[in-house]
Amino acid sequence: MNSTIKLAVHGAAGRMGQRVVALAAAEDHAPRQSRFQIVAAIDHPDHPKMGQDAGLVAGIGELNTTLSATWPSEADVVIDFSLPEALDGCVDACLKHGIPLVVATTGLSDAQKEKLAEAGKSLPIVWAPSMSLAVNLSMRIAAQITTALKDVAGGVDIEILERHHRFKADAPSGTALKFGELIASAMGGEVDHIHGREGHTGQRTRNEIGYHAIRVGDNPGEHTIVFGMLGERIELNVAASNRDCYASGALAAARWLCGPSDGTAKPAGLYNMFDVLGMSDE
Numbered sequence: 001m002n003s004t005i006k007l008a009v010h011g012a013a014g015r016m017g018q019r020v021v022a023l024a025a026a027e028d029h030a031p032r033q034s035r036f037q038i039v040a041a042i043d044h045p046d047h048p049k050m051g052q053d054a055g056l057v058a059g060i061g062e063l064n065t066t067l068s069a070t071w072p073s074e075a076d077v078v079i080d081f082s083l084p085e086a087l088d089g090c091v092d093a094c095l096k097h098g099i100p101l102v103v104a105t106t107g108l109s110d111a112q113k114e115k116l117a118e119a120g121k122s123l124p125i126v127w128a129p130s131m132s133l134a135v136n137l138s139m140r141i142a143a144q145i146t147t148a149l150k151d152v153a154g155g156v157d158i159e160i161l162e163r164h165h166r167f168k169a170d171a172p173s174g175t176a177l178k179f180g181e182l183i184a185s186a187m188g189g190e191v192d193h194i195h196g197r198e199g200h201t202g203q204r205t206r207n208e209i210g211y212h213a214i215r216v217g218d219n220p221g222e223h224t225i226v227f228g229m230l231g232e233r234i235e236l237n238v239a240a241s242n243r244d245c246y247a248s249g250a251l252a253a254a255r256w257l258c259g260p261s262d263g264t265a266k267p268a269g270l271y272n273m274f275d276v277l278g279m280s281d282e
């Protein structure tokens, strides 16, 4: 029986990495749930807090695990919240050591998505642009609304607005792109993805999805899907109050990959949060 999950956090000194460290250390454990033990807190070798205690960096008191650039000799699962340029090294390390991986980093290139698909042939990997339960539920609802409205008399215009903190490096958000992918699939046929509008754009066409990225203050993430018809509209809004919805979702994904405490880990495959949350449509 595997009652402890040895967790390595990649990007541990970042905004999200710190919350993963804090929640993993503090989690309230149901009697039959495995506990997390943070065996590595990995970040860039030039990070100014390198060598400090990861718990102190996360603001929760000492954990006796130092922030390091070195991969552990042993871990049951890795959670990655880093940067696209850091992800390849993380995937390579997981492949080398055979460690299941949760990938939460966004802004990946097509080559990186292919690398994940390839890695998923030999490792169990959960990859999702949002680990939040509310966001994943909203994705399912957005697809249902699209299906219900796509042939409505007068038509429906679907636009995706996302708001994030001023420090965010990628736009639009990975979550907005995933909403767009699911909505386009529910619309059917050819769909144009239009990022912002400026100048003499002409009238809006019927087969486009618009994306608008707002960067303001410390917003931890908000998405609004507007379904505009002639005479009425629906706005589906999902907003985080803080980052813990993503951190706890990533921990749930890590626990799901490791399997229940009888030690049955997931087989190799590229999974997503719908799989983790039991909302997969396959």
Ligand SMILES: NC(=O)C1=CN([C@@H]2O[C@H](COP(=O)(O)OP(=O)(O)OC[C@H]3O[C@@H](n4cnc5c(N)ncnc54)[C@H](O)[C@@H]3O)[C@@H](O)[C@H]2O)C=CC1
Pocket: 010, 011, 012, 013, 014, 015, 016, 017, 042, 043, 044, 045, 047, 081, 082, 083, 084, 085, 086, 089, 103, 104, 105, 106, 107, 128, 129, 130, 131, 132, 170, 246
């Ligand atoms: N899937 C999800 O639910 C969520 C995904 N994200 C994504 O997670 C990523 C991180 O977000 P934040 O924590 O806000 O960013 P951040 O910039 O605060 O943290 C990134 C961390 O990665 C570290 N890093 C950079 N290069 C590295 C390397 N070579 N090796 C190891 N660590 C390295 C940085 O030093 C930093 O500590 C972003 O792509 C963001 O979009 C953020 C929130 C939720």
Ligand SMILES: O=C(O)C1=N[C@H](C(=O)O)C[C@H](O)C1
Pocket: 106, 129, 130, 164, 165, 168, 169, 172, 173, 174, 175, 176, 220, 221, 222
């Ligand atoms: O950078 C962030 O903060 C977030 N990024 C993710 C994304 O790009 O979708 C998820 C969440 O919205 C927060």
